[in-house]
Amino acid sequence: MTATAVGPASRLRGSCTSLFVAAAFLCCAAPAHAEVGTTVSIYSDLRFRGYSLSEGRPVGIFDFAYDDPSGLYAGASAIGVLRSGGDPAPLGVQLTGGYAKRLQSGTTLDFGITHSSYSHYSSGGRGSSYTELYAGIARGRVSSRISLSPHYFESGRWSAYAEVNGSISPARKWSIDGHVGVHVPLRTPSNERYRAEMDWRLGASRELGRLSLHAAWSDGTPGYDFYRGRRHSRSALVVGATWIF
Amino acid sequence: MIWRRLSLAIAALALAVPAFAQGAPNLPPDRQILVMVRHPPEHFRPGGAYGGDYGDDLARSARERLARGIAREHRLTFVDSWPMPMIGVDCFIMAVPGGQTAAAAAQELSRDAKVAWAEPVELYQAQGGSASHNDPLYAAQPAAKAWDLADLHRVATGKGIKVAVIDSGIQANHPDLAGQLLVNRNFVAGQSEVAEAHGTGVAGVIAAKSDNGLGIAGVAPGARLLGLRACWQKSGSGAPTVCDGLSLAKALYFAVQGKADVINLSLSGPDSRLLRTLIDAALQRGSVVVTAYDRSERDGGFPASVDGVIAVSDRSLAATSADVYIAPGRDVPTTEPGGRWFLVNGSSFSAAHVSGLAALVRQRRPSANLTLVSDRREGGTIDACATLARAANGCDCNCGGARLAAARFVH
Numbered sequence: 001m002t003a004t005a006v007g008p009a010s011r012l013r014g015s016c017t018s019l020f021v022a023a024a025f026l027c028c029a030a031p032a033h034a035e036v037g038t039t040v041s042i043y044s045d046l047r048f049r050g051y052s053l054s055e056g057r058p059v060g061i062f063d064f065a066y067d068d069p070s071g072l073y074a075g076a077s078a079i080g081v082l083r084s085g086g087d088p089a090p091l092g093v094q095l096t097g098g099y100a101k102r103l104q105s106g107t108t109l110d111f112g113i114t115h116s117s118y119s120h121y122s123s124g125g126r127g128s129s130y131t132e133l134y135a136g137i138a139r140g141r142v143s144s145r146i147s148l149s150p151h152y153f154e155s156g157r158w159s160a161y162a163e164v165n166g167s168i169s170p171a172r173k174w175s176i177d178g179h180v181g182v183h184v185p186l187r188t189p190s191n192e193r194y195r196a197e198m199d200w201r202l203g204a205s206r207e208l209g210r211l212s213l214h215a216a217w218s219d220g221t222p223g224y225d226f227y228r229g230r231r232h233s234r235s236a237l238v239v240g241a242t243w244i245f
Numbered sequence: 246m247i248w249r250r251l252s253l254a255i256a257a258l259a260l261a262v263p264a265f266a267q268g269a270p271n272l273p274p275d276r277q278i279l280v281m282v283r284h285p286p287e288h289f290r291p292g293g294a295y296g297g298d299y300g301d302d303l304a305r306s307a308r309e310r311l312a313r314g315i316a317r318e319h320r321l322t323f324v325d326s327w328p329m330p331m332i333g334v335d336c337f338i339m340a341v342p343g344g345q346t347a348a349a350a351a352q353e354l355s356r357d358a359k360v361a362w363a364e365p366v367e368l369y370q371a372q373g374g375s376a377s378h379n380d381p382l383y384a385a386q387p388a389a390k391a392w393d394l395a396d397l398h399r400v401a402t403g404k405g406i407k408v409a410v411i412d413s414g415i416q417a418n419h420p421d422l423a424g425q426l427l428v429n430r431n432f433v434a435g436q437s438e439v440a441e442a443h444g445t446g447v448a449g450v451i452a453a454k455s456d457n458g459l460g461i462a463g464v465a466p467g468a469r470l471l472g473l474r475a476c477w478q479k480s481g482s483g484a485p486t487v488c489d490g491l492s493l494a495k496a497l498y499f500a501v502q503g504k505a506d507v508i509n510l511s512l513s514g515p516d517s518r519l520l521r522t523l524i525d526a527a528l529q530r531g532s533v534v535v536t537a538y539d540r541s542e543r544d545g546g547f548p549a550s551v552d553g554v555i556a557v558s559d560r561s562l563a564a565t566s567a568d569v570y571i572a573p574g575r576d577v578p579t580t581e582p583g584g585r586w587f588l589v590n591g592s593s594f595s596a597a598h599v600s601g602l603a604a605l606v607r608q609r610r611p612s613a614n615l616t617l618v619s620d621r622r623e624g625g626t627i628d629a630c631a632t633l634a635r636a637a638n639g640c641d642c643n644c645g646g647a648r649l650a651a652a653r654f655v656h
Contacts, residue, residue, distance in 0.1 A: 041302075136289055
């Protein structure tokens with residue numbers, strides 16, 4: 001008889017299975033008016049608020065979204081990473097649920113919660129997670145959002161994140177998007193003081209039928225990123241492609 | 246190393262592959278319908294981190310999945326989608342198979358609970374008359390005398406005002422128009438950008454450069470144009486200029502999103518719920534919408550019949566057409582493709598005059614509703630001087646050129 005260790009990676013595999021079952025169920029059971037979207041993407045890196053979550057390694061992402069006509073929505077993502085030897089490994093899952101309301105003026109208000117969980121294959125080498133509540137406002141191609149987390153990658157670590165996103169379409173099928181975010185640590189379990197951090201991104205996307213190509217320059221300040229035993233610049237060019245189906 | 250190569254490959258692919266045709270391929274408009282489905286509100290999508298997060302590939306996937314399902318159910322072919330979050334709908338373009346009319350297919354789809362409404366792609370016609378070549382001179386412009394154009398320009402030139410010209414193609418490098426266009430975009434599917442007579446003529450009336458020693462002076466030479474090609478000139482000498490509803494919807498959407506102060510629609514055709522919704526959105530956002538009055542249609546045709554739209558004719562009408570304005574539109578010299586000038590006739594060019602006048606008024610009073618002063622309570626022959634004087638200093642007077650010049654100093 002063989003005992004199986006139940007570590008972060010195996011828990012993640014369980015989460016992924018549940019996610020696919022839920023996605024399949026929603027695809028089949030969704031009311032006729034609902035919109036269900038699914039995409040598969042590859043990226044050269046998984047950047048999050050100016051840091052790499054994949055130790056600078058390429059990732060594959062399956063995204064699923066369910067939009068109800070009432071404004072309720074749900075989404076899930078499963079992320080895998082290509083390890084140094086070329087073996088794929090589960091990196092994380094993200095679950096999101098919320099409610100969006102479009103006002104008469106055309107402005108959209110958005111409230112929700114997102115939970116992300118990462119395996120020990122992520123940067124830092126140990127499983128971690130965070131949950132955030134967010135409130136956002138969007139008008140046209142500009143949106144802003146404030147997120148609050150009661151345990152930001154660490155139990156008892158409170159943080160807030162404010163961001164502004166915008167995009168323009170300079171030509172048919174092309175999109176240029178920009179993002180600026182400020183992360184403010186509010187409270188830590190050890191009462192250590194952390195500085196506020198900024199991150200930004202400038203990207204371009206091109207639609208080619210069902211395929212989209214992306215390139216983005218991402219950076220953050222202050223400090224460096226640290227993974228694979230050494231420090232790295234927070235500046236990074238990320239390229240990727242998304243297939244919609 | 247492999248990712249550097251992949252980055253280069255992705256960049257090369259993105260730049261090398263030409264853009265797909267806008268909207269439907271070369272299908273005749275009478276074989277297409279527009280299917281509108283309520284657009285769920287935009288919201289945060291964590292997975293869209295690299296694509297501009299609100300409104301991303303996932304949303305595109307969801308839209309197309311829904312559209313393909315509707316098309317399958319009704320035995321149609323899904324062609325393309327055009328999200329219009331500003332008015333809360335996704336517009337799907339679908340091809341109708343032979344043996345079924347577009348009107349019948351649209352009617353059937355409108356009964357589907359998933360569909361907000363559906364409509365056939367209608368044809369619209371520019372309201373320009375025949376044109377002939379002539380020597381271009383400012384003195385020959387009807388507005389030079391009837392509207393005291395040079396005096397108007399002492400008060401306002403339309404500086405800082407954006408006028409959307411939804412029409413056929415404009416020659417952007419025409420010597421009298423060079424530098425006057427902020428954008429020159431083509432929304433006609435399956436056709437490449439080309440300079441055409443009607444669009445170039447309308448653009449010239451509105452915003453041809455003044456005091457450049459060439460051709461004519463536009464009514465608002467300081468304004469900048471959004472050239473939005475939604476119409477095309479049929480082949481053959483004297484052939485009419487026509488537009489389809491889908492191209493018009495795309496161009497109107499662009500104009501509203503681009504915050505055009507004035508939208509010129511020198512055309513007429515059948516009523517369309519989609520176009521009406523977009524025009525309402527434009528009016529709600531403070532744009533002035535000017536259109537040509539079609540004498541052959543009841544209520545002047547569409548969009549002249551839409552509340553809030555300024556309908557303009559080139560000649561006096563029966564007393565029943567109370568709310569139609571009259572502006573110069575006969576023997577008007579204007580810009581022509583090929584760097585030339587020609588004489589034009591028709592309500593299209595009357596509408597262009599009023600769009601130019603609206604730009605002058607907007608420059609002086611950016612947030613006010615456009616109040617046209619005319620010889621009747623509503624409608625009638627426009628008194629351009631009094632209209633601008635009212636905007637310039639608040640007076641409610643029936644002025645001439647000299648009085649307007651004085652008003653400038655009072656202000």
